[in-house]
Each structure stands twice: as structure tokens, then as C-alpha cells.
Amino acid sequence: MGWKLEYDGKKYKNVVEMGKNIPLLTSVLVQWTDDADWIAANAAANCYDTNITYGGKLAEKIVLHCVESGHNTVYEHNLFTFFKKVPIFVARQDLRARHASFDERSLRYCRADNESLTYYLPDYLSETVIERTDDKKKQQFLKDMREEWIELHERTIRFYSKYTDEELNEIWNEFDLNGERVRETVRATLPLGINTMYMDSRNAASWIHHSAKRLCLRAQKEIRLIAYQQIKQLKEVAPIIFGGVNRPCMMSKGCTEARKCGVTSLEETGRWEVKFYEKIMKPKLYDKK
Numbered sequence: 001m002g003w004k005l006e007y008d009g010k011k012y013k014n015v016v017e018m019g020k021n022i023p024l025l026t027s028v029l030v031q032w033t034d035d036a037d038w039i040a041a042n043a044a045a046n047c048y049d050t051n052i053t054y055g056g057k058l059a060e061k062i063v064l065h066c067v068e069s070g071h072n073t074v075y076e077h078n079l080f081t082f083f084k085k086v087p088i089f090v091a092r093q094d095l096r097a098r099h100a101s102f103d104e105r106s107l108r109y110c111r112a113d114n115e116s117l118t119y120y121l122p123d124y125l126s127e128t129v130i131e132r133t134d135d136k137k138k139q140q141f142l143k144d145m146r147e148e149w150i151e152l153h154e155r156t157i158r159f160y161s162k163y164t165d166e167e168l169n170e171i172w173n174e175f176d177l178n179g180e181r182v183r184e185t186v187r188a189t190l191p192l193g194i195n196t197m198y199m200d201s202r203n204a205a206s207w208i209h210h211s212a213k214r215l216c217l218r219a220q221k222e223i224r225l226i227a228y229q230q231i232k233q234l235k236e237v238a239p240i241i242f243g244g245v246n247r248p249c250m251m252s253k254g255c256t257e258a259r260k261c262g263v264t265s266l267e268e269t270g271r272w273e274v275k276f277y278e279k280i281m282k283p284k285l286y287d288k289k
């Protein structure tokens, strides 16, 4: 197995240190099966006594064949682990894909008064986006919303930090209340936009399924950004297994969702998006003739 506790060129001693320093809405590949493509090729080769060689074309071909045909077991013999720092509403969506092992930071045992509790602010409430708006009425509305958003989150974090402070342990004892019981309940006041951190391990088949679902344009933008980050890193360590992972419409040559995204559609071969095809591919094909 390979492993690395590194983000943006900076190495970390452990995930606790890493979690404090990486930005919210980040997923970092921290462990992976080395040569997962080769292991998958061997799993397939064993079935038919295929004589493959490391790095050879035949090895690549049989893995591609298995991925395209959905012969999952061949690429289930490997493991990829991400360490994530995301808002709770993103984690809730992420944890829905069930073939995984998770371990999440506990707000029952971990302290929040050391600035470890950060919260999410959507892109349309960033100062840069608001300042760029020409419409004065819209600008003021978004400014007010931003202010309320920040105030709301900071107030709940202050409330949580105040009542989970270890210095209160004596008071809880005096009142015949259990400090741990108070801490585990006070976290109920925190909004869904605060961060959570967890390790998420899956085999390649599970990552392919989960990634395709969340790369779909019908998925919420924030979980889609996480899926993009993950698949990019997975393609680096296992380019053959993950090379073809894309939005589900691109992978199955057409949208399978009952409610379409309305943002994109594929031309009739199912290989290209209409806009891309009309602008880039069709003129090129035409030139050739």
C-alpha cells in the first residue's frame, strides 16, 4: 500500500494536524493500493490463464474490458482511502453510498474552542461575488444575507464552545449533571454547515459507482466538487481502472435520470455533449471530408 499525508505540497505529521490546516470542502487521497491496475489485471488473468506482463498492452486491455463490462470483482481487490473535511450536509450525502468504511471526528470528545469548528459559506455569498454585482438592490440583499449567515453560525459555535468547556466540569458535578452527557447533547445546536472530518475507504468498484453518481449534474454542487477532487486523484494512482469514470450520462451514452439536469445533453452517438460536438467535433469531421 502507498500512503501520504500531504496537501498542497505540505506534509503533515498526522490527520489531526492535516484536518486543522486543509480548507473546508477538501478530500485528500491518503492511502491507496500500489499498482492497483496490475493487481486487477492479475485477478482477471487468473480466470483464463492469460499470460500478461507488467506494463504490457494485454494487461491494460483485460482491465479495460472488465471495467467496461462491469466485472466488478476484478477491481475490488484494492483499497483507496480519502481524508475529508466537508460541511455536515455534504457528509450526509457522501455517507449514503454504503460500500465503505468510515471513521468520523467526534464532537462528543473533541474540543471546539480551538477554532477547529469552521463553517461553510456558499460561493454566491463571497465578498468578491457580492462586490462584482452591479444590481444595487441584489447586492444589498446578499450583503445582509451574508451578515446574518455569519452571525448565525458564529453564535451557535460560541454557544457550543461555552457549554462544552472543560472548566464547566465542576459546575456540572455540582449540579449533579454529567459533563459528557451535556457535551454529546449540546452538539445538537450546531448547523449543518459546520465542518466534519472523516476517513472514507472503499474498493475501486465502490469508488466508481459513488463517483459517477455524484459527478452527475443533478448532484449538489458541493458534493460534485468533492467527487471531482477524488476522481482526479484516483486517476493518478490507477489510470486504467478509473480512466473512464465520468458523469453517468457520458459513461452510459445517455442520461438515465428521470429528471434531467437541463444543463447538458449528448448528441446522437452518445459520445459528445451537443454544444461541444456542434462547436468542435462536427466542424472538424466536416473539414476532413
Ligand SMILES: Cc1cc2nc3c(=O)[nH]c(=O)nc-3n(C[C@H](O)[C@H](O)[C@H](O)COP(=O)(O)OP(=O)(O)OC[C@H]3O[C@@H](n4cnc5c(N)ncnc54)[C@H](O)[C@@H]3O)c2cc1C
Binding pocket: 096, 097, 098, 099, 206, 209, 210, 213, 214, 216, 218, 219, 220
Ligand atoms: C443526484 C442525486 C440526488 C439524490 N437525492 C436524494 C434524495 O433526495 N433523498 C435521498 O434520500 N437520497 C438521495 N440520493 C441518494 C441516493 O438515493 C442513493 O442513496 C445514493 O446515491 C447511494 O446509491 P446506491 O444505493 O446506488 O449506492 P451504494 O450504497 O454505494 O450501493 C451500491 C450498489 O450496491 C447495491 N446495494 C447496496 N446496498 C444494498 C441493499 N441493501 N440491498 C440491495 N442492493 C444493495 C445496489 O445495487 C447499489 O446500487 C441522491 C443521489 C444522487 C446522486
